[in-house]
Amino acid sequence: MRARILNALALVNEAVVVAAIVLDLLLTFANTIARYGFNSGIHFAEDASAILIGIITWLGSAAYFRRAGGMSYTALVDHAGGTAGAALRAAGLWLVLIVITISLWSFPLFFQRQLMQSLPVLGISNAAVVGWQAVGLTLFAVFAAEKLTATPWRGVAVSFAILLLLGGAVFVLRELCDQGAEFDPLLPIAVVMVAAFLTGAPIAVILGLGGALFFIITGDAPLAAIPAAYQAGITSFILLAIPFFMLAGALMEVSGLARRMIDMVQEWIGHWPGGLLLAEVVAMYIFSGISGSKAADMATVGSVMKGPMRERGYPATESVAVLAAAAAMGEVIPPSLALLILGSITTLSVGALFLAGILPAAFLAVALMIAIVVKSRGGRMPKGPRFALRRALCSIPPSIPALLLPVIVVGSIVGGIASPTESSSFASVYGFIVAALVYRSIGFGAAWIALREAALTAGMILLMVAMANLLSQAIVIDGLGRTLALAFGALHDPTLFLFLSMAAMIVIGFVLEGFPAILISAPILLPVAERMGIDPLQYGILLVMAVGIGVFLPPVGIGYYIACAIGDAPTNKTMRPSLMYNIWLVLGLIVVMLVPAITLAVPHAFGFR
Numbered sequence: 001m002r003a004r005i006l007n008a009l010a011l012v013n014e015a016v017v018v019a020a021i022v023l024d025l026l027l028t029f030a031n032t033i034a035r036y037g038f039n040s041g042i043h044f045a046e047d048a049s050a051i052l053i054g055i056i057t058w059l060g061s062a063a064y065f066r067r068a069g070g071m072s073y074t075a076l077v078d079h080a081g082g083t084a085g086a087a088l089r090a091a092g093l094w095l096v097l098i099v100i101t102i103s104l105w106s107f108p109l110f111f112q113r114q115l116m117q118s119l120p121v122l123g124i125s126n127a128a129v130v131g132w133q134a135v136g137l138t139l140f141a142v143f144a145a146e147k148l149t150a151t152p153w154r155g156v157a158v159s160f161a162i163l164l165l166l167g168g169a170v171f172v173l174r175e176l177c178d179q180g181a182e183f184d185p186l187l188p189i190a191v192v193m194v195a196a197f198l199t200g201a202p203i204a205v206i207l208g209l210g211g212a213l214f215f216i217i218t219g220d221a222p223l224a225a226i227p228a229a230y231q232a233g234i235t236s237f238i239l240l241a242i243p244f245f246m247l248a249g250a251l252m253e254v255s256g257l258a259r260r261m262i263d264m265v266q267e268w269i270g271h272w273p274g275g276l277l278l279a280e281v282v283a284m285y286i287f288s289g290i291s292g293s294k295a296a297d298m299a300t301v302g303s304v305m306k307g308p309m310r311e312r313g314y315p316a317t318e319s320v321a322v323l324a325a326a327a328a329m330g331e332v333i334p335p336s337l338a339l340l341i342l343g344s345i346t347t348l349s350v351g352a353l354f355l356a357g358i359l360p361a362a363f364l365a366v367a368l369m370i371a372i373v374v375k376s377r378g379g380r381m382p383k384g385p386r387f388a389l390r391r392a393l394c395s396i397p398p399s400i401p402a403l404l405l406p407v408i409v410v411g412s413i414v415g416g417i418a419s420p421t422e423s424s425s426f427a428s429v430y431g432f433i434v435a436a437l438v439y440r441s442i443g444f445g446a447a448w449i450a451l452r453e454a455a456l457t458a459g460m461i462l463l464m465v466a467m468a469n470l471l472s473q474a475i476v477i478d479g480l481g482r483t484l485a486l487a488f489g490a491l492h493d494p495t496l497f498l499f500l501s502m503a504a505m506i507v508i509g510f511v512l513e514g515f516p517a518i519l520i521s522a523p524i525l526l527p528v529a530e531r532m533g534i535d536p537l538q539y540g541i542l543l544v545m546a547v548g549i550g551v552f553l554p555p556v557g558i559g560y561y562i563a564c565a566i567g568d569a570p571t572n573k574t575m576r577p578s579l580m581y582n583i584w585l586v587l588g589l590i591v592v593m594l595v596p597a598i599t600l601a602v603p604h605a606f607g608f609r
Helices: 002-038 045-068 075-079 082-115 127-149 153-178 186-198 203-218 225-233 237-254 257-269 275-291 294-311 316-332 337-345 350-356 358-379 389-394 396-414 420-438 444-478 480-489 494-512 514-531 536-551 558-567 571-594 597-605
Strands: none
Touching: 002 045, 002 127, 002 237, 002 420, 002 444, 045 127, 045 237, 045 444, 075 082, 082 127, 082 153, 082 186, 082 203, 082 225, 127 225, 153 186, 153 203, 186 203, 186 444, 203 225, 203 444, 225 444, 237 257, 237 337, 237 396, 237 420, 237 444, 257 275, 257 294, 257 389, 257 396, 257 420, 275 294, 275 316, 275 358, 294 316, 294 558, 316 337, 316 358, 316 536, 316 558, 316 571, 337 350, 337 444, 337 514, 337 536, 350 358, 350 396, 350 420, 350 536, 350 597, 358 536, 358 571, 358 597, 389 396, 396 420, 444 514, 480 494, 480 514, 494 514, 494 536, 494 571, 514 536, 536 571, 536 597, 558 571, 571 597
16 A cells, blocks of 8 residues: 555656656747747746756656666675665665755755745745755655665664764764864765765765755754755756756657667778777767767667677677766767756856867767777777668668757857757757657657656756755865865966866766766866966866766776666676776877867857857
8 A cells, every 4th residue: 555655656746747847848948939039038937947947856856766766876785785785775765864854854944034035027935946845855755765664674773773873973073063173074074975875875865965964063054054055056047958958868769869870870880890889989979969968878879789789799898898988988078967067057158168078079089999999900809780881871861860959959059049958948849859750759658758767867967966065065164175276276287287186086086976076176176277377168178078087987987887787797897998998088188188279179169268
């Protein structure tokens, strides 16, 4: 009976989230058309979008958590067995409940203040925007409790006892702060966050835990600052592009548009020695310019390429190593979600970032292709199907409508026709039209899957942004950001700063994961780079590239394990070839670092400075 109720609740929750993304898509698209075509937009569009993005964030992340468990590091939990594995898993779920309890406990005072404020156009209370936070967090708690009750009781008991000790330690630290003891609270908090990371807790929750513990230990702000920081993290209109770009990518996958593009690439270069690996790199470059999500890129390209790779005798370890490296390469290809997030938290233009990422990504793609050619010499890699010009030419027309999508996205932003958010709505609507009318490959079921997957995944990403904002505020108040900025600033030599900061970003990327690493590091390091005379646009691209390499770098990078799961390759045996391809990526990063023209040539040609 309980399971039926929870399943029904989850279905209703997902339906509300899908309805929100559909309404927001229609509203944003209609507003763009009205503004551009009739010079008169929909006046209440921004207010309505603020409400709808709240629904997508809070309800979508809860639904994602129930379905997939959250974006998290689960290698240790998966390898641990018996009571130890159950205790780790239960500890992660207890941490979810702790963070949500703290957030909900502090929510009423924040909500009371929001009741007295109104949306500027609609005139209704701001509670219509922030209220979804409480609803989503409550659902999150319900689903975490559901998972906890399904965990062996011994593991639950052991983890609960350990967390009681943690609670005691937090109490002691708070007493020390009240007595004026001098210590940096972020140091013990960092230890707790590392331990939480190993339990498989969602990355978003770990970020929220770090920020919440800081305010609890120091008492530097009322706890109402916690939900306020969450909400402030997702107020940027540009973040609305995340679910829309993810929807466009999901449409490419479920409607078969991506397969047509990948088939075309295979027909043209798959016959070379190592040709299917080369095709994998090219396919990842193309598809990265459509979906904006590396997980979606790998899932789509990896699933399509898996069959031909096996038929031709390619080792799964090699294909997965290339897949992971190509995904790291694609982090700066527009419309990259990492670049969108970077643009939302800095003064950098998203349009300029999109243009700046094209050549560096192409440079890394060429580096990977050289590595494949070198490794394939002497027949060490099999060939794909024999080349047939007629078949290759016939593969081009079916792929053209799909290939036009990134042109529409980048062109509308650079041409000043639309903002990144409006451009992302173009991408989604165009994807629906092409799938339904040109390819006739999508029905209600496929559309529902695309909408649901895009909305739920975007919800978890936006939750990460929201909770990272809390931790960022803690870092600012603590002064750690200023300390790091002074430490890097003391280097004086711009080249040394670039090398050291990029090395640090690779490490942070494989420890923390991509988006949080950018959210926390970019506001600290970007001003230092500017003071040293480094072009901020170039530094922003380098930062995202370094983080991307870290995310897919074995043996810790989360992206590496996702690639192994997609390609059915053993993680231990895949590690060696993956490290080899990552060496080529790092060499490419160094060249891009030392030759700024690779990054700046395209944006400068279009007037971005």
